[in-house]
Amino acid sequence: MELILVAAAIMVGFGALGAAVGMGLLGGKLLEGTARQPELGPMLQGKMFLLAGLIDAIPMIGVGIGMYLIFAVYAG
Amino acid sequence: MAGDTQQTGTEYIQHHLTNLTYGQHPENGWSFAHNAQEAAEMGFLAVNVDSLGWSFGLGVIFLLLFRWAAKRATTGVPSGWQNFVEMMVEFVDGVVKDSFHGRNPWIAPMALTIFVWVFLMNLMDLVPVDVIPWLMLQAGVHFQKIVPSTDPNITLGMALAVFGMIIYYSIKIKGVGGFLGELTLQPFSAKNPVVQAVFIPINLALELVGLLAKPFSLGLRLFGNMYAGEMIFILIAMMYSAGWVLGTFGGALQLGWAIFHILIITLQAFIFMVLTVVYLSMAHEDH
Numbered sequence: 001m002e003l004i005l006v007a008a009a010i011m012v013g014f015g016a017l018g019a020a021v022g023m024g025l026l027g028g029k030l031l032e033g034t035a036r037q038p039e040l041g042p043m044l045q046g047k048m049f050l051l052a053g054l055i056d057a058i059p060m061i062g063v064g065i066g067m068y069l070i071f072a073v074y075a076g
Numbered sequence: 077m078a079g080d081t082q083q084t085g086t087e088y089i090q091h092h093l094t095n096l097t098y099g100q101h102p103e104n105g106w107s108f109a110h111n112a113q114e115a116a117e118m119g120f121l122a123v124n125v126d127s128l129g130w131s132f133g134l135g136v137i138f139l140l141l142f143r144w145a146a147k148r149a150t151t152g153v154p155s156g157w158q159n160f161v162e163m164m165v166e167f168v169d170g171v172v173k174d175s176f177h178g179r180n181p182w183i184a185p186m187a188l189t190i191f192v193w194v195f196l197m198n199l200m201d202l203v204p205v206d207v208i209p210w211l212m213l214q215a216g217v218h219f220q221k222i223v224p225s226t227d228p229n230i231t232l233g234m235a236l237a238v239f240g241m242i243i244y245y246s247i248k249i250k251g252v253g254g255f256l257g258e259l260t261l262q263p264f265s266a267k268n269p270v271v272q273a274v275f276i277p278i279n280l281a282l283e284l285v286g287l288l289a290k291p292f293s294l295g296l297r298l299f300g301n302m303y304a305g306e307m308i309f310i311l312i313a314m315m316y317s318a319g320w321v322l323g324t325f326g327g328a329l330q331l332g333w334a335i336f337h338i339l340i341i342t343l344q345a346f347i348f349m350v351l352t353v354v355y356l357s358m359a360h361e362d363h
Binding site for chain 2: 063065
């Protein structure tokens with residue numbers, strides 16, 4: 001029964017790892033792009049937010065299911 | 077909350093996570109579930125009355141407000157509300173023009189509806205955790221979830237509606253042959269029919285996974301974000317009962333998380349809209 005907690009922790013942990021790397025790269029590329037062409041700054045930022053949301057998708061699904069496991073399945 | 081004074085943490089969290097379900101219970105027939113256990117026993121024939129109520133209510137509010145703005149639209153000095161509505165409509169129209177390449181007059185209004193409706197549903201997440209449940213408790217309703225988008229039924233329901241639209245428009249634009257062709261001949265194709273016949277099941281497997289991933293990720297993305305956000309609000313709310321020091325620290329955390337959550341709310345509604353428009357645009361492509 002306690003394995004559910006371990007499972008939830010792994011889901012959330014690895015998801016967060018992936019998202020952090022993705023966001024770091026995305027932010028870096030945004031700064032590079034803006035530095036190369038400052039007038040494209042606003043447009044790039046808009047696209048960055050869209051992609052940040054998309055990068056966040058799978059880890060957030062993992063967090064959602066992980067929390068569901070912890071609070072509904074384990075403590076249900 | 078539910079009567080007893082000393083309530084453990086998990087009970088508090090449990091209390092804030094169970095929906096108000098109305099359904100056919102094996103023993104006591106059509107009734108409101110008294111706890112999560114009964115709601116689970118009701119099986120498929122159960123309806124989350126609170127999620128439905130809040131989402132329909134917010135949908136009606138959206139329609140009435142935007143209709144009111146449209147009715148009072150004047151070419152003269154526009155009122156603040158009319159400016160806001162015009163800004164929203166132009167913003168959504170811009171996005172749809174960028175990402176939708178087919179010709180369908182129905183897409184932009186639907187995109188606006190999705191954006192504002194999902195935003196309104198997410199906005200309920202900013203209401204402090206204990207306000208509405210406490211009021212509802214006075215009215216005798218024990219279990220209550222005010223944020224419809226933390227209910228997977230709602231988000232996956234919308235995602236399935238979008239999935240239905242994808243299939244409908246794919247078949248309408250490309251024809252059944254075109255649609256099936258897209259599924260079976262996509263990545264690998266070969267000249268001679270024998271090799272092609274071998275490729276078909278492989279293509280089908282790949283394409284079906286891609287097709288099914290769309291609604292699944294669309295629905296669960298919104299659910300995951302809102303459920304995690306709601307959970308963090310509940311955990312912060314639990315800090316209030318832990319004395320003055322932790323309580324005030326919890327207040328600061330709540331403020332910080334709520335401000336950050338405003339970004340998440342709009343972003344998720346925006347992403348839900350943009351992906352819907354992009355998926356429908358892909359469905360409208362005629363090779």
